[in-house]
Amino acid sequence: MSQNNQVSRKDYKKKKTDKQPEKKGNAGKWIKRTILTLFTLVLVAVIAGGLLFVYYAASAPEMTEDDLLGTFSSELVDKDGEVFYTLGAESRNFANPDEFPEVMINAMTAIEDQRFDSHMGVDPIGIARAAAGFITNRGQISGGGSTITQQLVKLSVFSTAREDQTLQRKAQEAWLAVQLERQLSKEQIMSLYLNKIHMAGNVYGVATASEEYYGKHVSELEIHEAALFAGMAQAPNRFNPYVNPDLAETRRNVVISVMRNEGMISEEEATTAMNTPIDEGLIELSQEERNTLVFDAYLWNAIAEVEDKTGLNPSTAGLVIETNLDMDAQQRVFDVLNSDEYVDFVNEDIQAAVSLVEAETGKVRALGGGRNQQGQREPDRTTQIKPVGSTIKPLTTYGPAIESLQYSTYHQITDEEYSYPDGTPLRNYDREYRGQISLREALVDSRNIPAAKVMNEDLETSQIEEFVENVGLDIEHFSNEGTIVPSNAINASTTPLQLAGSYASFANGGNYTEPYTVSKVITQDGQEIDLTPETNQAMSDYTAYMITDVLKDVAASQYNTVGIANLPQAGKTGTTNFSTDEQDQYGYPSDSVPDSWYVGYTPNYSLSVWTGYDSRAKGYLSFNDGTRQIPRHIYREIMAYVSEGTENSDWSRPSSVTEVAVEDGSNPAQLPGPNTPSSAIVSELFVSGTEPTEVSRSFGEELSAPSGLSADYDEEADELTINWDEYQLDSEDESVSYNLSVNGQSTSLSSTETSITEPPTGSLTITLSVSAFGNTGPESSISITIPERIDEEEEEEEPEEDLEEEPEEEPEEDEEDTEEEPPASEPDPSDDEEEDVPEETPEEEEPEETEEPEEPEEEPDEDEE
Incomplete structure (x- = not known):
């Protein structure tokens, strides 16, 4: 090692010690630099935010007096062009600033904008809260931060749709609010706001609400009434006292509490107001309001659809909204749900949801959001996410299996004891197993285990996801995890409206169109906005046809509850379950269920029906009281009505599907054999090109006539020998037996040769056939003549008798007999023979007696075979 590079331990330690003070200094510098960097970043962010605010504000729309007053109403027309509802200003009562009582203004500022009197249109604290929401909600404003002035701007100029609450929109609201504060007084702003806010249903403005709800002028409102209206401003339909009295009362009391805390009312006034029943002073709905209940669910679905797709506010934008509503069908839906004339609902608490969709177009023709509705915009159950039970099986299991795996309707599945991948056991509804069954039987009888096996063992998750997304289903609703899970083979969650739309794709040859209520919107300046969604090929036509063919069996088997004469239709039932703990807790019977469904379709319409209770604690559905069958009764009443007078041609089988007769029980599918009985033949559908060959x-091979049949008679031995060729079967596991008939006397043999001692004389007909697989083939046949044999004992006796009888009877014949038997005139040799005969005859006759039963002795061998 170089001397210059050598460092002693002492020098090393010294160097380390010398460096330590430098590290402390560097740490301090690092902290200072970090703080400076953060400060710089914050400053840059503030400057950038300011510049961004200025940029957004510069693009803010102009706000006019008409915008603030909101004088433009919108008309909704049905499919025939008839106006059925006017929304907005025409149903609004305006009040002047001095007509609103102080209690109303105090209630609104207490709950919506406590700094209303002091801010300049925006609330910095609220803006900061909104900015934080923007960051945590990926560019969406979560709510809050808006002053009354900003809310007025939003109601007048901008969309109220949640997805439109962006940072840009918030900046523009703030800018316009500041401008408005410079132009109008606080009293004017408050008055415009109170005249514009939505008060549930088609009620806009507090002055209108005062008349509609309490039958009084706005100036006469009391504390509990003003607090109710102030509380409704945030969510008018949720806090509607007619629809949700409990929620409305809770919200009202929150407002009263805030008013008391802010010193706007006394403790005594607050207590009195809180103790006032929520329905005190409420008047009955007007007849006009009640008439709108017929189409209430449809109306608000259409309004929401316009808002979501266009960003326009139908209550103020002066639109013509062309809907797909079939008013005749809608009236029928309402009548069926709200009377016992068509269906026995047992009690008033049972709820229902009905969605009628035109199969080819996806147009929503009618909606029933519930029963016994008390006011507008009650909970619409057609758009509520609900567990759908077995109605999901064609969508998550059998549809994907036919589409991706090209399963036939005959495809065999074993119904046997089964557990999910996590070990949870699964049972069928009848707690039984049927062994090997077809896909058709599994779906028609709604067997759980075959469905679970197909989905979890045969299909890939990606194949299921693609299929359900193609028919418009949202996988996020399928489970708590928001993904496909093993139990989705027999249950998942979606809305009744979406379920009707998904089933419509089966009815429409595999084409899916998202269900929609509005076809077109015409703005005030004449612009036409087409809202018709695109139609997409969701699945192959063979999948749609084959699923439909199976579901036609379901419709035909539902105890005649959905059968409609001359109407081709298909459908599926579904139920969900209570847990054992729930049944014990509520005292429900074992056959009780919380939800019952029927989804059916014809070539023209798809119709989904749900029944149940709004709370699982309120009640149950059962076979015993007939409530589980209610969806089928509702379906039949509505589908029969809307199908009258329409062409209802059955679905045509596409070229991609081939119908094939197969032998029932074969696996994989096989064509019937020549001996397959008709009772074992079923007709099933196959994707063309996958048919069995x-x-x-x-039941056996096609048997032919045996060959080589021959017969030989040994006159000396007086024995007939019959032979034939051995019959060869293709199957090595089966043997044949031979059926031999000689002049009608039959026996069964296993060998290819037999002998008959002393066979009948004369012409003999011999037939032979083979039996195997429980069937008998065609016969082979030959003939042989056996000469008359000479009986020596008769030669001695018969002439004497003949001679005695000759004069009296037939002399000519006796002469012939005498001529034929010349040995009778030679007594000596005959006597010698007769002496031998008695001794030999028993010996000759004894074999005859033992040989005759020898032929049937072979029958036990046949039994053993």
Whole structure:
């Protein structure tokens, strides 16, 4: 090592010691630099934010007096062009600033904008909160931070849709709010705001709400009434006292509490107001308001759709909204749900949801959001996410299996004891197993285990995801994890409206169109906005047709509850379950269920029906009281009505599908063999090109006539020998037996030769056939003539008898007999023979008696075979 590079231990330690003070100094410098860097970044952010605010503000739209007053109403028209609802200003009562009582103004400022009197249109604290929300919500404002002035600007100029609450929009609101504060007084701003806010249903403005809810002028409002309206401003339909009285009362009392804390009312006034029942003073809905309940769910779905797709506010924008509403069908839906004329609902608490979608176009023709509605915009159950039970099976299991794996409707699945991958056991509804069954039987009878096996053992997750997304289903709703899980084979969650739309893709040859209520919007300046969604090929036509063919069996088997004469239709039932703990807790019977579904479709319409209770604690559905069958009854009443007078041609089988007769029980599918009985033949559907080609031999091969049949008679031995060729089967596991018939006397043999001693004389017909697999083939046949044999004992006796009878009877024949038997005239040799005969005859006759039963002695061998 070089001398110059050598460092002693002492020198090293010294160098380390010398460096330590330098490190402390560097740490201090590092902290200072970090602080300076952060300060610089904050300063840059503030400057950049300011510049960005100026940029956004510069692009803010102009706000006019018409915008503030909101004088433009919107008209909604049905599919026939008839106006069925006017939304907005025409139903609004305006009040002047001096007509609003102080209690109303205090209630609104207490809950919505406590610094209203002091700010210049924006609230810095609120803006900071909104900015934080922007960061944590990926560019979306989570809410809060808006002053009453900003809310007025938003209601007048901007969309109220949640997705439009961006930082840019917030900046523009703030800028316009500051400008508005310079132009108008606080009293004017408050008055405009109170006249514009939505008060549930088609009620806009506090003055209108005062008349509609309490039948009084706004100036007469009391504390509890003013507090209710102030509380409704945040979520008018949620806190509607007609629809959700409990929520409305809770919200009202929050406002009263804040008013008391802010010194706006006394403790005594607060207590009195809080103790006032929420329904005190409320008047009944007007007849006009009640008429709108017929189409209430449809109306607010259409309004929300316009807001979401255009960003326009139908209540102020003066639009013509062309909907897809079939008013005739809508009235029928309302009537079926709200009377016992068509369906026995058992009690008033059972709820229902109905969604009617045109299969080819995706147009929503009618919606039933619930029963016994008390006011507008009650909870719409057609858009609520609900567990759908077995109605999901065609969408998560059998549809993907046919689409991706090209399963046939005959595809065999073993229904047997089964557990999910995590070990959780799964059972069928009847707690039984059926062994090997077809896909058709598994789906028609809604067997759980076959569905779970196909989804979890045969399909890839990606194949399922692609299929369900193509038919518009949101996988995030399928499970708590927001992903496909093993139990999705038999249950998942979606909305009744979306379920009807997904099933419509089966009815429409695999084409999917998102269900929509509005086709077109015409703005005040005449601009037309087309809202028709695109139609996409969600699946192959063979998948749609084959699923439909199976579901037609479901519709036909539902105890005639959905059957409609001359109407081709398909459908699926579904139920969900209570846990054992829930049944014990609520005292429900074992067959109780919380939800019951029927989703069915024709070539023209797809219709989903859900029934249940809004709370699992409120009640259950059961077979015993008929409530589990209610969805099918609702479906039948509505589908029969809307199908009247329409062309209802059955679905045509596409060229991609081939119908094939197969032998039931074969696995994989085989064509029937020649001996397959008709009872074992089923007709099933296959994707063209995947049909079975192998012929089944379960019931035997096609048997032919045996060959080589021959017969030989040994006159000296008086024995007939019959031979034939051995019959060869293709199957090595089966043997044949031979069926031999001689002049109609039959026997069964296993060998290829047999002998008959002293066979019948004369012409003999011999037939032979083979039996195997429980069937008998065609016969081979030959003939042989056996000469008359000479009986020596008869030669001695018969002439004497003949001679005695000759004069009296047939002399000619006796002469012939005498001529034929010349040995009778030679007694000596005959006597010698007769002496031998008695001794030899028993010996000759004894074999005859033992040989005759020898042929059937072979029958036990056949039994053993």
